[in-house]
Each structure stands twice: as C-alpha cells, then as structure tokens.
Amino acid sequence: MSFVYILRCGDGSLYTGIAKDLAARLRKHRAGRASRYTRAHLPVTLVWSREVSGWSRALREERRIKKLCRSDKEALLAGGLTGLPGLPGTRRERRQGGLYFRLSWEVPWLFF
Helix, strand or coil: CCEEEEEEECCCEEEEEECCCCCHHHHHHHCCCCHHHHHHHCCCEEEEEEEEEHHHHHHHHHHHHCCHHHHHHHHHHHHCCCCCCCCCCCCEEEECCEEEEEEECCCCCCCC
C-alpha cells in the first residue's frame, strides 16, 4: 500500500507527498532529510493522509492535489471535498467565458 499525504509547514504552507511507509517518511521530514522544501520550512505537521491501492495511484493523486489551489486544499483538509476535483477549477486553469485558459507563464490555450 501507498499513502498520499499533506504536511503543514512551520510557515503555514502546505506540502504534498507520497510514501510507502508514512511513519518513516514523516520522521525523515521532521529530521530535515526528506525534501529540500520541508527542510527549509520546519517544523512540519501531518494534517491529512489517504491510503491508496498502489504507487501509480499515489502518484496520480499527488499530482491532482498539487494542482489544487490553496483554498481547495484547505477544503480537503477540513473534509469539505469528498473527492478530488479534476483539472478545471484548479489554480492553473480557470473557466472564463465558457473557455479554459492556462493562467501561468505558459501560452494560453483553449479546450472546446
């Protein structure tokens, strides 16, 4: 089994990751040995986790969570989101006038 998890860092930011052994991974984060981001934003607290059926499923769920805007992540933590929304409505894609535009450094593009 694999886990998808969200940590709240010392500065209030959220970090999303995956692990096969959640307890061991959390110990590494707290020791500053798991990722550069959490090492620079200690201390960290586990605020959400979900067990998934396999590693590939964990990778997909992690990617979907990372694409959520902060308010959607906070809703997920509060239990307000029962399922993970798809790409529309995420931070990078916003619905405008019936079309989807990419709102980052990339060239805008449309879905029909």
